[in-house]
């Protein structure tokens with residue numbers, strides 16, 4: 178039996194319980210650019226997006242959310258806003274009076290990045306008290322204005338304190354969020370939605386499963402927002418999102434979803450809707466059949482009856498991911514109407530990190546913090562490096578969150594200012610603020626210098 182989560186209202190959209198799984202996306206305009214942001218939201222709304230998130234970096238941007246809302250209402254567009262806040266409780270408090278939901282990251286809401294690598298029990302306790310003290314004003318505002326809060330944990334941005342206690346693990350992600358949940362509950366605040374995101378699909382799935390188990394053990398169940406971060410673009414990104422989001426939906430887990438694509442924001446919505454159509458039934462679906470049984474080495478074979486290419490991509494990604502989670506696979510064969518689709522099998526194996534046939538790209542969807550055209554930059558990087566089988570390259574929009582969130586990438590190509598990029602070898606800064614006109618060539622040189630150019 179699948180347990181139902183509490184229902185949390187985000188404006189007119191109800192999330193959780195028996196409500197239909199909702200779609201959301203994020204603007205990538207500057208939040209001070211009222212017209213540009215309004216136009217982008219209009220497109221998202223017309224594509225069927227039900228909730229929109231905006232970057233809010235400072236009080237000025239938080240204030241401008243009012244103007245964006247006024248302009249949208251003149252155009253008869255009523256869509257709930259989520260203010261995306263990092264590092265700054267004061268900004269969250271201003272935004273919470275204007276928007277329907279505030280997203281905070283427990284990894285950086287109060288705990289700041291520091292060089293500290295160990296914490297005594299006393300220091301840990303003191304930090305949790307400090308979080309409670311800093312969170313209280315936001316909770317009071319949210320109660321008064323009926324604003325929801327998303328406690329959004331990301332695999333790449335856990336605090337040093339959590340890393341010390343649990344490591345960079347699914348357990349660490351879950352505990353980081355639950356510390357905040359317990360504080361909210363102490364203040365009798367329950368307008369909570371939770372998310373566990375990672376660019377690594379198995380981590381995203383296992384952290385969400387663990388979160389559900391932990392919440393149920395504690396006797397509560399808040400709604401979940403699902404997403405695979407930094408998935409990149411094209412089929413590879415859609416496969417990762419289908420595998421991560423779809424597998425959880427097929428288990429009856431998840432109440433609202435975002436498919437992150439390094440493409441135009443509106444491209445996210447049709448795919449998200451399709452995932453919901455195929456798997457958002459709010460019940461645990463049977464495991465798919467592996468048509469040749471499990472053999473050694475573990476090869477799964479999935480057979481479909483002439484379904485569309487989009488359904489094939491989604492269903493095969495979800496079916497294989499669910500089987501792989503049960504018993505680890507080494508290979509995959511996909512048949513559609515009797516014809517084998519080797520390209521899709523290779524893409525799925527690569528998306529799940531089982532077998533690499535080309536370079537792997539971790540790329541953020543961009544947001545108001547991005548100061549270059551990330552879609553173009555990702556394409557430029559790919560054209561030069563796609564043959565580097567198994568090499569992981571991160572293309573990220575900003576240094577604020579990009580470094581932590583580029584996961585286990587071998588190289589990072591990270592926006593550091595207007596039309597400027599910094600290059601990283603793993604998480605080590607190698608070259609700072611290069612013009613984007615020469616940055617791809619410099620990346621190639623860096624890869625060659627480290628003997629990774631094959």
Ligand code: SF4
Nearest residue numbers: 541544574575578579
């Ligand atoms: S890495 Fe930076 S630019 Fe990219 S989505 Fe995250 S916050 Fe925005």
